[in-house]
Each structure stands twice: as C-alpha cells, then as structure tokens.
Amino acid sequence: MSEKLEPQYHDRDRFDPMVGRVVRQFVLIALVVVVTTLLDLPAAIVVLSTGLVLLALGLIEIAHRRRRWRQAEAQLRRVDEQSRNWRRRLDALLYESQQSTMALSKMIDGVVMLSPELRILLMNKAAQDLFALPSGGDYLDRIFSEVVRVPEINQAVRSAQAGDGCQEVTVEIHDQSSTTPVRLRVDRVADRDDSNVLLTIRDETEVHRVEAMRREFVANFSHEIKTPIAAIKGYGETAELAIDDDPTAATHFLRQIQGQCLRLERLVADMM
Structure with missing residues (x-):
C-alpha cells in the first residue's frame, strides 16, 4: 500500500493577515487618548482607559484568533480526510488494474x-x-x-x-x-x-486437429463397415435363392450372415 499521508498544518503566526487589525487597534487607542485629553481628564484616568481599551482589544484578538484557527483546523481536517479517501480509491484502482493485467497475461x-x-x-x-x-x-x-x-x-x-x-x-x-x-x-x-x-x-490448432481425427475416424469406420454389410447383403440374396432348392446351402449362408453380424457388433464395441 502507499505511504501514509499526514496532515500538513500551516504555521499559526503566518496564517492570519495582521496589518489591518494592528492599524485599527492603534487608531482606536489614539482616539481614546484624544477623547480623554479633550475632556481634560486626569492622567491616571487616561492611562486606565487606555489600559482597559488595550485589554479589551487583546481579548477580542485572542477570541478572534482562536475562532479563526478552529475554523482553519476543521477545514484542513476535512481536506486531509478527502485526500485520504482519494488515496484509498486510487490505491484500490491501481490494485484492480494490476489484478486485471495479471489475469489478461495468464x-x-x-x-x-x-x-x-x-x-x-x-x-x-x-x-x-x-x-x-x-x-x-x-x-x-x-x-x-x-x-x-x-x-x-x-x-x-x-x-x-x-x-x-x-x-x-x-x-x-x-x-x-x-x-x-x-x-x-x-x-x-x-x-x-x-x-x-x-x-x-x-x-484453432487443437480444433483443427480434432476435426482431422474425426474425418480420419469416419473414413476408417466407413471402410471397415462396408465389407460386412456387403457380405451380409450378398449372403442374404444367395440364401433367398437357395432356400427352396438347397436348404443346406441356405443354412450355410445364414451362418455367414450371423458371423458378419458378430463382426459388426465387435466394430461397434471397439468404437465405443
């Protein structure tokens, strides 16, 4: 099987674009300082207000970063799972292709x-x-x-x-x-x-060989069977003519017919 894939996550410090938020934070701090100065508030209140604003901004930034990172990690896990699924499918297709190639080669x-x-x-x-x-x-x-x-x-x-x-x-x-x-x-x-x-x-070499054997067998069998059939036919015609005038000869011919029938039986048995 193929090498196991491990998720490759991005570096946290490089994931979020920071410039826009930093500029907005500095603008908000400057706005707080300007407002407190215009209101002629004591320095301690200016410092406290600025600190509270910085703390609120920091908490908001932390929450924002954590939310964005959880979304990014969830997306990366989904992409990684899809990648694993596609790799499993690819491995299965490669295995099936190898099996098909081996089957065709055999x-x-x-x-x-x-x-x-x-x-x-x-x-x-x-x-x-x-x-x-x-x-x-x-x-x-x-x-x-x-x-x-x-x-x-x-x-x-x-x-x-x-x-x-x-x-x-x-x-x-x-x-x-x-x-x-x-x-x-x-x-x-x-x-x-x-x-x-x-x-x-x-x-078709084997098919042609079997067909040639079949034709040879049919030719040989036809040749072997023609002799006893012709003898039976001749003895039968002779016995029919001699049965009234010479019963002894007719009996002889009938015995010859019986012998040729036995010969046919042996031929059929050999064929089986």
Whole structure:
C-alpha cells in the first residue's frame, strides 16, 4: 500500500493577515487618548482607559484568533480526510488494474482493445504470440493495421468499427517456422460511433486437429463397415435363392450372415 499521508498544518503566526487589525487597534487607542485629553481628564484616568481599551482589544484578538484557527483546523481536517479517501480509491484502482493485467497475461486467448481511432490501447501476451509479433515490442498507441498486416483481420475491424455488427473470421498466421490457424471475434464495446473495439483471438490448432481425427475416424469406420454389410447383403440374396432348392446351402449362408453380424457388433464395441 502507499505511504501514509499526514496532515500538513500551516504555521499559526503566518496564517492570519495582521496589518489591518494592528492599524485599527492603534487608531482606536489614539482616539481614546484624544477623547480623554479633550475632556481634560486626569492622567491616571487616561492611562486606565487606555489600559482597559488595550485589554479589551487583546481579548477580542485572542477570541478572534482562536475562532479563526478552529475554523482553519476543521477545514484542513476535512481536506486531509478527502485526500485520504482519494488515496484509498486510487490505491484500490491501481490494485484492480494490476489484478486485471495479471489475469489478461495468464489468459490463453488473445485480447486486444482498440480506440475509436483504431489505436492499440491494450494487448495481452497471448495476442502477441498468436499474431506472431516479436516479444518485448512496444505496441501501445500504435495503429492496429500497422502492427497486424492481415487484410481479412483489418477488414473485420473496420466493419465492426463502422457498426456492421459482430465480425468473426478465421485466418492462418504465418510465422517463420509454423502456421497457426486462429479465429477472431471483433465487436464494438458500446453501440455508438466513438466506442472502443474489442478483439478476442483463439488458437484453432487443437480444433483443427480434432476435426482431422474425426474425418480420419469416419473414413476408417466407413471402410471397415462396408465389407460386412456387403457380405451380409450378398449372403442374404444367395440364401433367398437357395432356400427352396438347397436348404443346406441356405443354412450355410445364414451362418455367414450371423458371423458378419458378430463382426459388426465387435466394430461397434471397439468404437465405443
């Protein structure tokens, strides 16, 4: 967490402007002296009056200073508390940002966020790897089409940014030593012209491998199943012809049909 903030209070002797009050006090004292002199009062009364005026002025000044300082301290405490609250919010936002960055860096799918001007705002490591970009490069704030030079991808980005709806495209990314099929989904974050554009990229290598295995399995199974089916069909037709003239041969063919059925059962069991 960040360093603890301590309130910084102003120096008391420098807080209040004093010149105006000092001038007013001297004017009031001079006025008292002038009035008592014009009234031809004894010197003792002049001194006493002046002292009382000074005492009253001092008490008023003390009360004024204390009131102003309490107001200032209360205001400073409020400002300090607001500063602490904002610092806590900032720390929380920084923590959430760090957690989001870590989560994006651990994802196996690529994520790219583009500004309305199609500049890169965010690109995680998986996206860099799937686009076959050099690691350690600085791609932020660069034009996306200058970084990823794949026409199909750039066309999908422009279409999504123009408001043509979600775009999905499958392309092959060629590296120096390999070719990786990737599937992209491109969409605007919000339904307005100045919205950011979000790209999600997924490696389709495993999907293609599974699809190739499926096609191979279907081809092999079709080949294996054709032989017993053809034999059953042939034996059935022969048995039908021989059942009246040669019951023994018909029985033989029926046994062959049974054997081919067992073979089919074994094929189905192996498939399961």
